[in-house]
Amino acid sequence: MRLGGRLAAAVEVLDDVAKRHRPVADALKDWGLSHRFAGSGDRSAIGNLVYDALRRRRSFGWRMGNDSPRALVFAALAEGYGMAADAVAAALEGDRFAPKLPSAADFERFRTVDLAKAPDAVRADVPDWLADEFAISLGPEWIAEAAAFAERPPLDLRVNALLGNREEAAAKLAEFGAAATRLSPLGLRIPPIAGAGRHPNVQAEAVFQMGTVEVQDEGSQLVSLLVGAKAGETILDFCAGAGGKTLALAAATAGERRIHAFDADRRRLAPIYERLRRARAESVEVHSRTGELEALEGACDRVLVDAPCTGSGTWRRRPDAKWRLSRSALEKRTAEQDAVLDSAARFVRPGGGRLAYVTCSVLASENGARVEAFLARHPDFAVEDAGAVWREELSDVPPDFLNVPGGGGSGLLLTARRSGTDGFFFARLVRR
Template sequence: MRLGGRLQAAIEVLDDIENRKRPASDALKDWGLSHRFAGAGDRAVIGNIVYDALRRKLSLGWRMDSDAARHIAFGVLLSDAELDMDEINAALDGDKFAPAPLEAERRSIWEARDLASAPDNIRADVPEWCVPHFEAIFGDRWVREAAALSDRPPVDLRVNTLKADRDKVLKELARAGASAAPLLETAVRVPPLRAMGRHPNVQAEPAFQRGLFEVQDLGSQIAAKLSDAKPGEQVLDYCAGAGGKTLALAAEMGNKGQIHAYDAERQRLAPIFDRLRRAGVRNAQAHANVEDLAVLEGQIDLVLVDAPCTGSGTWRRRPDAKWRLSDQQLERREVEQREVLDAAKAYVKPGGRLVYITCSLFAPENGNQVDAFLSSNPAYERVDTKPLWDRAVSEAKALSPLFKDGTAILSPLATSTDGFFISVLKREK
């Protein structure tokens, strides 16, 4: 496919997402199934246009003075694809599958408008109802913080120290453009895409198949690190999902002690078994039935709760989610979080820790939940995350979380990670 056909396909996918209110991944998958002639390169470029359009739908639409998928997709080519209008027109010329060229009126508007003069939520590329949530956390810098959630993300990898060190993984991934990531000595990063390129498939690498590394955002790695799991401890990963943090904790513990990985949704937990085997983890077992955990009540040194949340901190990777999110969904997540915390606390032994994590940047899911928990559970007290951070990270003076009331708030702008909230609570008695 030529650029024109790829652009038209992206426009059709964007219209499908908008009209049917469905996830971008589903719309792209269905397009691929119905257009099997499209190669991997075609699908990568189409996906780039779609995701860039969703990341910055408001700012691109403002510059075009139109929220039509067609105009926003052209905006992607003019910005993220690093093409000018003459190059685009030349690429579309003679392509019978291409959309009509951009109208002269739209081109003039695009060239005349300066995003710096747009309203704040347009520059931030977030729904207007979300603005108070970002202001509450980040104050005067909220626009820059929110706008950073619209950037293209890197691919972050965690070195599996049970099998390798970072130098070995970097050597294995030299062709993929991998380099040392900031903050953690066990993190590796493939930089964000440029123009219409595509990321290498690192999971096809022999080093991945041998379990030398896992794909895991740097923020998630830091959250596991700040949990401060120690060899020999009893650990419960209460919302384990596919097991990313379980694997990270196992490596921190040197395969010593015991990790219980539980998730209420069996389908989410299913990948953990292959991942444990590949990584060489011997001190973890997965549980799909909450009844299995009864014997652990009051026995656990560290209970990690990666709570269900809106995922606002991951909008770089799942930008369609921010346009589907509503305040009603936020309220439902708050209820779920309270229920999860109330259930998880039963397993913490006196002197043990409860670590509450979300990939959200909304206070109702984060600091407000911790405040409410402490108010109704006087046996717990906050553990300051700043000393934990100082011990855990390697030197990177330009990157630091927002430390607020003893918690750590990570973000793309502050720490070059996805957005995460981390609170460590200790049960005194």
């Protein structure tokens, strides 16, 4: 496909997302199935334009003076590919599939307008109603913090310590630019894609197929390590989902058979079996019914609650989600978080058992506020100090997070701007 066809396809996908209020991944998949002539390079280029347009929908629309799908796609082209108006016009000359060009005035506005004069929510690339939430959650520099979640993300991998080490895995992935992550002692990072490029299909590589590496954001790796799982302990991953953090816990405990993975949604849990097999994590027992957990009540040394949340910390990878999020959806999530914490608490061993609360959200209403509410209902728990937990579990790693005081201790917040990771909240509580 020529550039004009790719631009037209991106406009079509964005229009589909807007009209049908559907996930962008589904819209891109359907477009590919109905346009089988498009090669993998074409699909990647189209996807990049679509995702870039969604990541910066507010700021691109404000700079163009128009937030239509067509305007957003041309803004993504100009920004992501560094193409000036005359270069775009020259590249599309005679291309009958190309969408109509924005006017010269629109391109000039996009190039010269001062974004610093835009409303705060526009500069942050978030919906208006979330501006106050972000200001409360991320402090005085919230606009820059939020805007960092509109950048293209890297591809992070976790080395499975049961099967290999980071140096060997990095050597096998050297052609892709894989290098050690800055904070996680187990991580490898492949840089964000540029222009029309695409990340390598690492899942086709032998190092992945053999279970030596797993795709996992560096922030997710860090919070898994902060749980503090040790060999010989009984551990419950109470919202295991597809098992990313379960696998990390299994590696941290050297494969001892005392890890339990549970999720009430069997569909979310389904991928865990193949992942456990590939990683040779034989220490994990998987549960899909609450009745199977009765023997664990009051007996677990550590319980991980990776709670359902808005996913605001993952907006670099799922930018369409921020435009679908509503106040009612946020309220529903906070109620679910309270319920899952209450359910998980009964499995924590009295007299020193730990409860780790994790979300992939940066919103205070889902994070510190939920911990405070939990403590009010469960006075037998106390929050540990996040800095002390970091030093205990990551002694050789300089602390790099936003501190979230509360409950007599503190949680921590990892962000794209501060930590270079997806957004994650972590708090560890001890049961007295």
